[in-house]
Amino acid sequence: MEGKKLLILLLVSALLLSFTGCNNEIENNTGQSTVNAIVEEERIYEPEYRGKLVLPLTTLNTLNPLLSENLFYYHFSKLIFEGLFDFDDNLDMISVLADTYVIEDNGKIINIKLKENVIWHDGEKFTAEDVAFTINTIKYASEDTIYKKMLNNSIGIYNPKNINRIINVQILDPYELNIIFDRSFSHGLETLTFPIIPKHKFVIDRENKKSYAQALAEENYIPIGTGPYKFEDYEKFKTIKLNSFPEYRNGKAYIDTVIGKVLENEKLILTAFETGQLHLAIPLDVDWGKYAQNSRIRIYEFISNNYEFLGLNFKSGIFAGENSKGIRKALAYGIDRQKIIQNIYLGHGTQAETPIYPDSWLIWEDANIYGYSPNKAREELEKIGWKDINGDGFYENENEEEVIIKLLTNPDNLLRTKTADMIIGDLNKIGIKVEKDYPEFSQDNLNEDIIEAQWEEINEKLMNKDFDMVLLGWHLSTIPDLSFAFHSSQIKSGTNFINYQDEKMDEILFEAFNAENRNNKLKAYKKLQSHIVKELPYVSLFFKNNAILIDKIVMGDIDPSFFNYYRNIEKWYIPKEFQGDIE
Template sequence: MKHKKIISSIIILLLLLSITACRTDNIDEEITVNYEEESIVYEPIEGGQIVLPLTNLSTLNPLMTENISYYHFGKLIFEGLFQIGNNLNVIPQLAEDYSITNEGKTIAIKLKKGVSWHDGSEFTSKDVGFTISTLKYGKDTSSYYNMFQATDDIFSLSGMSIITDFNIVDDYTIDIHFKDGASNNLELLTFPIIPQHVFAESKNTFASALELENYVPIGTGPYKFVEYEKFKNVSLIAFSGYREGKPYITNIDGKVLEDDKLIVTAFETGQLSMANSLGVDWDKYKSNNRIKIIEYISNNYEFIGFNFEKEIFQEESGLAIRKAINYGIDRQAIISKIYLGHASQIDVPIHPDSWLLTDDANTYGYSIEKAKEVLNQAKWLDRDNDGILENENGEKLTIKILTNGSNQLRLNTTNMLVDDLKKLGFEVIKDYGETYFESPTDDSVSTQWEEIERKISEGEFDLVALGWEMAIIPNYSSMFYSVDTELGDNFIRYRNEKMDELLLNIHSATNRDYKKRAYSYLQEFVVNELPYISLFYKNRALLVDTRIQGDLNPTFFNPYNGLENCFIPQELR
């Protein structure tokens, strides 16, 4: 298993895989809102300025950027045919309507009319065709092409190569043809559309559209690019020609800062209007009337993996042990004590907000009685009264657990897991350092990961507590598909023909109803078979200056979701 498979670039994973109202306060605390009193209702009004965080940029080109902060910021400028909705399903953005035909191999798209580029030109199907051609031309360089390739699984072609052709029917109609009827074809059409006419005069239009330097962003989104002061600031202004109406907030600046710690510090000192929190202790901001906290579920999935080459986890006896462990882990206690309540328990590796989720996602609850009952039925008993269970051959129930101690939350979680397992009668060997260093060096973290990778690669573990940054388009074959045990993925060495069949069905679902049904069967199988024990998804929080009012609904793939409808009351500017 590669290191990047565990903690790979978020921006690559994003495309693969709490409605709240913001109350306001003056940033200098000249006006104070008492939250215990009746809320003040303000009328939306145009004007005002906010500042959002960016980290160091190498380009403003949305097809080439690998910067996650600009990826999010860029959603204010650029739009796609489709976007991911709050429930992680695909919803039209520049598309008005669509139909899936030819066994899922063709998506016919009707475009919205009256959409303008920021330079006043009309958006048409030619722009869509040009963007697709640009991405296919830039297969070796485009970050979006690479993102699509990262969605690739054992069943499909690599990324954009699955799009074989397109047919422009008229200015507002385009048919896009795919190599096969893969269930994620619609999700692939969320890439940002760029304007053909801007690059039409270039000798090589596709190469020009993929330029890194001196790229001038022109999109169809609610905000229009004004200027970029390199390594310092990106300025946007509300687009008066936006089809949904001009945004209320007039100016948005992206302030470039070195890292996430400096971003939070800048927010705390009033230099930024929003910032994602660090860690899990954001409740400390509740006493600050300048700060509104909007919590949401991240894509950080924590789990326990088994080494299925170990006899102890095989056959019916092995399934009993896996079920006992799942019943015996007090996940709510971990969430409460370690994550301060900021995580969402789940039994499957599917995001808790997903439209694909079924009731199977919450099957197991903490029950030490059920856990012990399952172990006793499998003939694991404390035969010598030493507190450790033995089987009929007198072999003790001993397991070795591996994790990365450089991650304090995961270290503390694993220690609680060990305590829970001991209560069930397991003898647990900790194969990790128990001391967390407050500021581990990059070298020490890298060295630790290299050792973990070696142990996993060589099968020197029984249990492993780790995490994935899950995708909007998850690649479950890399987690569970049998063939991937030989390809370096599926590091738990899980082999099951039924699972392989379910994964194939997910891949080949030719419409949305079939896709939902295929995911339902997968979830039922996962909670019964338990190739992983799902612990929870970690939550995050967007910290927002309370001058900003309106329906802001951050998600892990778009923290500024709804910002175009927010406003700053005149009296709070």
């Protein structure tokens, strides 16, 4: 279904974006457990080995991590495969297969020394040859493969080129290499999180196109990685079996066996979890608090990468005029975002002023300037000459003309239409007359054809600039480049569908993209956020929170994130008395 949603698919550089399933979403206490409401003191167990963990999967076409776009397999494959780097809680970089790194030549070269104690699951040593082979394989892959798209769209956004000329590898010795970019590039480390595959598995005599083709095979792919779990068996469309890898460099995982149970969709996954067939599931809606009453279940909530915002039409209409900024500020002050989060999302959201992940190391704390204030909203409107001339409770503009703003959104998303209704109510209260530009549908009557038709209509309005204001969302990438949304060069591609043009914004975005080191990147992103809150190309609302539901017999360092549900899984354990619960 989401394959039809242009507004999501436009952001092809967003890695997790392409792993969406067929749900109707476009989408505090990070990592904190919502403790069961049953009043009883839980027994404390010490970590123990053995046991079996059953995790969810949806129907998948391949086990190849360089090809699969299945969300559940993306997370599951992290038990098998690892990258050079990964993200921490703040989306800063941590070394995984890399040991140390140095950024050189004004950001064009990343010198990496690899860990020397890494073993592939088949017993071979991991070396720089494997990293080079993986990058060459991705470069050889077709343009529509997920990591090829990620590299092309993150590195080549300002000067599109074939990825083969953008990134290269120089092997210095078996455990040292240089990653070489053809330009200064601040997101180099973030792009090096793709899974590394073993060269020796695919190269017989010498590395060539045949080797790459074999590494990109979709059928009969046998995963061999360096992670805490080793692939054992795949019963097609039924189960994937993994066993803990005894020679894992960080120590053998506590849980011996992990079973990936394949089910048709997320609804069946939740049913299987509720009936005790799975140890873990993802809630389908925001009312997951109801599970807190179940003594069998723990809830771990985290901030997702699903960002909600109001987009404004800068091409024509009210937001194309010279007083547009005053109106935008009035919108930012006049919408009670916390009330929306509490009333519609049941508290499961995190207010945001910019499209930067709220816990990011790049966040600028001083960006939080638009708290809910109807009085400040009215002041902004009156500064630009708006008055309620006829006493009907709504402002007329500086030319004494009636002002009506139409709000567009996708009616198949019930949470979003409820949000739109509240936004309209808030803005009407401060004297901005806003009307619905979306039909009301009974959720019971929605089907795929109706939803597809609705999205085609919305896309047509957006591309034709036939809208005033639109409530939508992005699945934002872990690579925090906002050029896709705000750079003038992206108007033609359609990702800057609001038609926003600002030379200073273009300069700052390029500075953030082109930063030569991590310190300069941090400075550039502070400048970028300062400009965003000043200019308000979007009226930011919030990031949605998400959660995992987990059987309380699973214990340990459970710390899910939107980019890795199973983070620290080697430290999870099941006490001996519960080890035979799920068969």
